[in-house]
Amino acid sequence: MAHVAAIETGKAAAALARRARRAGYGQKVSAALLVLPLLLFVLVAFAAPIGAMLKRGVEDREVAPVLPRTIGALSGWSGTALPDEPVFAALVEDLREARAAGTLPSAASRLNHDQAGLRTTLIGSARRLAAPFEGPAREAVLRADPAWGQLETWGALARARGPWTDFFLLAALDLKRDAAGTIRAVAEEQAVFRTVFGRTFWIAAMVTAITLVLAYPLAALIALSRPAVASALLFAVLLPFWTSLLVRTAAWMVLLAREGVANHALVALGLFGAPQQLLFNRFAVVVAMVHILLPFMVLPLYAVMRQIPPIHLRAASSLGAHPVSAFRRVWLPQTLPGIGAGCLMVFIQALGFYITPALLGGGADQMLPYFIGFYANQTVNWGMAASLSLLLLAATLLIVGLYGQLVGFGAVRTS
């Protein structure tokens, strides 16, 4: 009897579990339907374009379709000596065909990214080799342009064989493969990106540190004020969001100009004898970035600080802690999640600042996003722009991951 009862109960339990699953399934479906439009939007308008863009950083499909025979013939090439006659013959054939089809310029500019001057070599050689000639192709090609007698020219061709390449990523790190495929540092006068990365991270770190120092007391004041005062202060913090980033940057240009408000005030106060150069340098960039990013530091700090009961400071002092010690041992540790969240938010945004450094900074003191813009808009080197973006994204994800490990994403509650 008991056995039967147990089986009955087992069946009932299974049925209950099934019903609960079915009910839960319905909830999940409706939750999924609620976020579906947003999910589609994010996929179509955000994830897909970014993915396509980043793909260009490792994709290399411009040379192979134009010079198919040459690329094919080069496949077994060692890179230690000039290639053999068949490769030269293939090149002549490819160049004639590409010239006739008009497809040469895109391949030429891709090779020019690798080695300056290759565009001229390629287009010039195609013109000179268009007419029929006698004798071995090798001599005719070398006659057309002596650059074909250099290993590096063939190395550039081999590197551009596609369809995938690490060329742009290596270039973004000031590295390059030689003709034999070994990774080496590029010549010192061409190495720029490590410096740019360093500078970008340094400026972002400096802005983050200054923002933290300025925002912390302000957030504390807001958190400890009466509600009416607190909402007025919070409103003042949020006010800059009502104007566009560009307007705020332009306002700093006006303020810091040689004949601007800041210079007039400093001269009037007798601090400077004559107007100083306040614009187009790192000072201007940092000041404007701190101003623009301040709310992003204040808000997470405030969110955490107002969770801390003010009575904690009273309790600490009743237990014998000097106000400084009460702050350091009781208040500060409880604000650490807010410090972490604020620094993360400001640092990551600072890494990606484009307009402000471009308008206020010195020409030789630009941050990484400027170079991404430069390659994308001016030299139309999508590979370079994409691989710089990829590295910036990777560095950002690394920092976010580090934050998740050290602080934890659940640490800041906003309610």
Next chain:
Amino acid sequence: MRGQDDTLVRFRGVEKSYDGQRYAVRHLDLDIARGEFLTLLGPSGSGKTTTLMMLAGFEQPTAGEILLDGRPIARLPPHKRGIGVVFQSYALFPHMSVAENVAFPLSVRGVARSEQARRVERALDMVRLPDLGARRPSQLSGGQQQRVALARALVFEPPLVLLDEPLGALDKQLREEMQLEIRHIHERLGVTMVYVTHDQAEALTMSDRIAVFRDGAIRQLDTPQALYERPTDAFVAGFVGENNRIAGTVAERDEDMTAIALGGGRRLWARQADAGGPGSPALLSVRPERIAVAAGSADDLGENALPATVAEVIYLGDHVRLRLALEGGVEITAKRPAAAAMAGLAPGAQVAVAWQPEHAVAFAPGD
């Protein structure tokens, strides 16, 4: 202690106003004896918490002075007063373990680590939480958190501990258990405790003396028994314990008894408290458990008896509460042991109520 003053804390003419218009505390004179358990009892806004916060150093009096051990402490910041404080919201530090919380007052005083560990262990033993040192406060129940807060306020052996409604957030059963526990800790350590509450039953259970606050002043300062038996005004009588009020006019006074005339030509004698002279309005106050109820006519019971109609009988297990309507519609409550014969006390029954004149008190109406 010999030769030292028995008074640990003196309030001398202390006043406090937050806005410069109304008093939170008006002219407070209060002596707190060494080793006593004093409760500040009163409704919210009566100034009891302000008084406590001035003693802790979180608020400054606007006039008068507070002496601790004979020394004025107006200029002494809270962290130098060496007074333990237990807050209603516990105020445990969430980023520290229980043991670190309790060790906090020792570590800010530079006590050696081994000594800290020893004293923390002893303090946690005292509040009966010996094995929870490694936990975070958030992992404890409300009652456990309040024990930790108590241990933290006691671990540095302050001569004076202030408790600001420490049991307000706990449920009834736990509250009663903690009341006795705090009381026992007080007896064992001999520390002076000042306890703020608005719960009169809690005050009666725990205190050596109770100061009843109203509108920023002490209305009566007495032992629990004296406060209950001999309240000096109608507010204290109403705030501490249950009581019935019957309005009338003072008819006659002798040295310590007052006769109050009610409607219908009846007169009741009561102990004089602050009722005025003959002709002035007065309140007669009597505790429910002092009222005797008998079937039959009031006229048979003598002078201090009144006829009444039973309005409702509420059975509460250990006792029975009777709601009774007097002549003129005044309703009073009587409390009788359930064991006593209650035959005939159904709603609508005509009965007589009576009490000893010394169990009734005559007050001036006012509040």
